[in-house]
Amino acid sequence: MKKRLTISDIARLAGVGTTTVSRVLNQDPKVKPETRHKIEQIIVEAGYAPSPSARAMRTQRQQVVGVIVSRLDSASEHQAVRGILQLLEQGGYEVLLMESGFSSNKVAEHLNWLRLRQADGAILFAFTGLELDGQADWQDKLVVMARRYPGFSSVCYDDKGAIALMLEHLWRQGVHRPAYVGVELRDSTTGQQRLEAYLAFCRERGISPHYRLGGLSHQAGMEAAHLLLTEQVDTDALVCASDTLALGAAKHLQQSGKTLTLTGIGNNELLRFLFPNVASVDLGYQQAGIAAARQLLAQIEQRQGIAELAMPCRLVSAD
Amino acid sequence: MKKRLTISDIARLAGVGTTTVSRVLNQDPKVKPETRHKIEQIIVEAGYAPSPSARAMRTQRQQVVGVIVSRLDSASEHQAVRGILQLLEQGGYEVLLMESGFSSNKVAEHLNWLRLRQADGAILFAFTGLELDGQADWQDKLVVMARRYPGFSSVCYDDKGAIALMLEHLWRQGVHRPAYVGVELRDSTTGQQRLEAYLAFCRERGISPHYRLGGLSHQAGMEAAHLLLTEQVDTDALVCASDTLALGAAKHLQQSGKTLTLTGIGNNELLRFLFPNVASVDLGYQQAGIAAARQLLAQIEQRQGIAELAMPCRLVSAD
DNA sequence: TTGAAAGCGCTAACAA
DNA sequence: TTGTTAGCGCTTTCAA
Numbered sequence: 001m002k003k004r005l006t007i008s009d010i011a012r013l014a015g016v017g018t019t020t021v022s023r024v025l026n027q028d029p030k031v032k033p034e035t036r037h038k039i040e041q042i043i044v045e046a047g048y049a050p051s052p053s054a055r056a057m058r059t060q061r062q063q064v065v066g067v068i069v070s071r072l073d074s075a076s077e078h079q080a081v082r083g084i085l086q087l088l089e090q091g092g093y094e095v096l097l098m099e100s101g102f103s104s105n106k107v108a109e110h111l112n113w114l115r116l117r118q119a120d121g122a123i124l125f126a127f128t129g130l131e132l133d134g135q136a137d138w139q140d141k142l143v144v145m146a147r148r149y150p151g152f153s154s155v156c157y158d159d160k161g162a163i164a165l166m167l168e169h170l171w172r173q174g175v176h177r178p179a180y181v182g183v184e185l186r187d188s189t190t191g192q193q194r195l196e197a198y199l200a201f202c203r204e205r206g207i208s209p210h211y212r213l214g215g216l217s218h219q220a221g222m223e224a225a226h227l228l229l230t231e232q233v234d235t236d237a238l239v240c241a242s243d244t245l246a247l248g249a250a251k252h253l254q255q256s257g258k259t260l261t262l263t264g265i266g267n268n269e270l271l272r273f274l275f276p277n278v279a280s281v282d283l284g285y286q287q288a289g290i291a292a293a294r295q296l297l298a299q300i301e302q303r304q305g306i307a308e309l310a311m312p313c314r315l316v317s318a319d
Numbered sequence: 320m321k322k323r324l325t326i327s328d329i330a331r332l333a334g335v336g337t338t339t340v341s342r343v344l345n346q347d348p349k350v351k352p353e354t355r356h357k358i359e360q361i362i363v364e365a366g367y368a369p370s371p372s373a374r375a376m377r378t379q380r381q382q383v384v385g386v387i388v389s390r391l392d393s394a395s396e397h398q399a400v401r402g403i404l405q406l407l408e409q410g411g412y413e414v415l416l417m418e419s420g421f422s423s424n425k426v427a428e429h430l431n432w433l434r435l436r437q438a439d440g441a442i443l444f445a446f447t448g449l450e451l452d453g454q455a456d457w458q459d460k461l462v463v464m465a466r467r468y469p470g471f472s473s474v475c476y477d478d479k480g481a482i483a484l485m486l487e488h489l490w491r492q493g494v495h496r497p498a499y500v501g502v503e504l505r506d507s508t509t510g511q512q513r514l515e516a517y518l519a520f521c522r523e524r525g526i527s528p529h530y531r532l533g534g535l536s537h538q539a540g541m542e543a544a545h546l547l548l549t550e551q552v553d554t555d556a557l558v559c560a561s562d563t564l565a566l567g568a569a570k571h572l573q574q575s576g577k578t579l580t581l582t583g584i585g586n587n588e589l590l591r592f593l594f595p596n597v598a599s600v601d602l603g604y605q606q607a608g609i610a611a612a613r614q615l616l617a618q619i620e621q622r623q624g625i626a627e628l629a630m631p632c633r634l635v636s637a638d
Numbered sequence: 639t640t641g642a643a644a645g646c647g648c649t650a651a652c653a654a
Numbered sequence: 655t656t657g658t659t660a661g662c663g664c665t666t667t668c669a670a
Contacts, residue, residue, distance in 0.1 A: 377662055
């Protein structure tokens with residue numbers, strides 16, 4: 001059991017004071033280049049790394065941020081998390097991932113825990129019904145993902161743009177009577193925003209809307225597709241508010257033997273594999289993660305105030 | 320900006336020394352119940368929480384463990400991670416999740432990072448080609464998941480048992496000529512073990528084996544199914560080594576219009592939704608996570624040496 | 639450009 | 655049963 005090296009071991013080996021070593025560690029310019037090189041070399045040779053807890057204790061900065069996702073295995077959140085981890089880790093931060101399971105209570109729990117833990121900041125993936133009351137002390141060190149939340153920074157996807165993009169695309173392909181599979185309006189982004197975009201498009205082109213709203217599950221997509229297609233309305237495409245819904249709708253189409261243009265949103269890998277001709281829209285999840293992390297760091301380091309960011313989207317289609 | 324409370328604030332408020340407060344914090348029995356209650360009350364009222372870094376610094380125990388998964392969005396790993404998080408967090412540990420992306424280099428990187436970070440232990444999800452050379456110093460604080468690894472503790476799934484269970488089940492249903500979709504033998508568990516179980520079953524029942532090995536992707540499952548079913552062999556079921564493969568095989572069956580009994584392993588949610596009549600085997604992921612966490616804690620706290628654990632499995636079928 | 643020394647908040651000898 | 659005190663490894667005045 002070899003004892004861990006400390007800063008004073010390095011100082012002794014280099015024949016300098018601990019202060020100087022500390023200066024090198026912290027990129028303080030007030031060190032003679034000669035001395036710096038020597039110390040750097042010794043640090044590398046000895047494989048020394050400063051103790052994070054000692055440092056945290058002294059500076060009162062933990063270099064820790066929490067990331068609260070709704071589900072770790074959600075494909076979309078996962079993409080964003082990738083971006084977040086990348087940026088934050090290279091910024092020297094430790095990232096604590098936690099799951100909310102779509103529960104405001106869980107979120108509050110996690111946030112409280114992070115507060116006790118003295119975390120420097122957090123990124124929170126929003127969901128329907130998210131409540132951030134009594135979390136005012138987080139306002140300048142919290143970034144909300146996927147929807148705007150007054151008083152906090154946020155990074156949003158282009159919900160309306162995505163639907164518009166898809167509808168335009170279909171229109172050019174000759175689809176003139178698209179039906180829409182959406183999500184309950186309690187959900188302000190995937191629900192409201194996307195429906196609104198569908199309705200706006202219908203109005204603009206003078207076509208009559210035909211849609212169903214429901215949950216955000218495969219099951220819901222399947223049911224909505226079933227209902228839309230049994231109603232005697234002339235429909236030449238099923239535009240879904242998300243790839244999850246599209247997967248459910250695809251199942252319905254398949255088992256009922258119907259063939260119809262189907263589209264989703266989210267650029268989900270599995271959907272693309274199982275049903276390659278279902279077009280989708282990439283909402284820029286990874287970029288959103290990176291943007292959120294960047295924004296959080298800027299706020300933590302007091303270089304910037306609260307901001308509301310929006311990500312661009314991009315069509316993904318087999319043809 | 321209210322200053323954070325320290326242990327001496329609490330001591331002063333309670334009219335005792337810091338040691339006594341510390342004793343209460345650490346469940347030391349040598350405190351008069353009266354004093355204890357009073358202090359506990361004050362701690363709660365004041366909303367005080369001890370500084371983790373000060374504590375870590377003093378005790379040289381960080382209360383941090385790393386968990387290295389291959390993919391955060393893998394359904395099976397995610398289930399195990401759930402169990403791990405539950406146990407470890409309630410044990411007062413901080414959990415750092417990291418992704419290996421099936422790369423030994425990434426694993427080494429993460430492990431090195433955890434070493435520098437002075438993490439108390441780690442749980443590592445194994446994959447084909449995993450190399451743990453030069454990580455001997457982890458041997459008593461690392462638990463390997465999903466396969467055995469000499470010199471380390473491990474928690475395994477019952478690969479052979481799962482296949483045997485499924486084949487027995489099918490046999491009773493009258494399936495007597497099952498073909499097998501497997502994984503390359505480089506993979507010792509999902510690959511070798513499961514194939515071996517299939518072969519053993521065939522030998523035992525006097526049927527001639529018929530199988531294909533390939534990657535572990537949807538694509539691979541689809542291709543293997545295609546190949547197996549174009550060869551002119553009499554086959555009445557496709558037994559897949561994993562649900563991912565089964566999903567791919569299901570796609571092939573569907574698009575080629577064939578109907579055949581199909582089974583997987585892993586109890587994957589999406590597979591069950593899309594193809595409810597595909598039977599599967601639950602390998603006990605969540606329980607495995609819990610077992611791994613429990614084992615790791617025992618080792619960290621020196622209550623136990625290295626051990627090799629195995630999880631039981633369970634059939635999941637629509638009928 | 640450098641170093642000595644104080645102290646961040648906590649726990650563990652040791653004393654009482 | 656309780657308190658005093660000495661650090662844990664680092665950064666940061668302050669002085670040289």
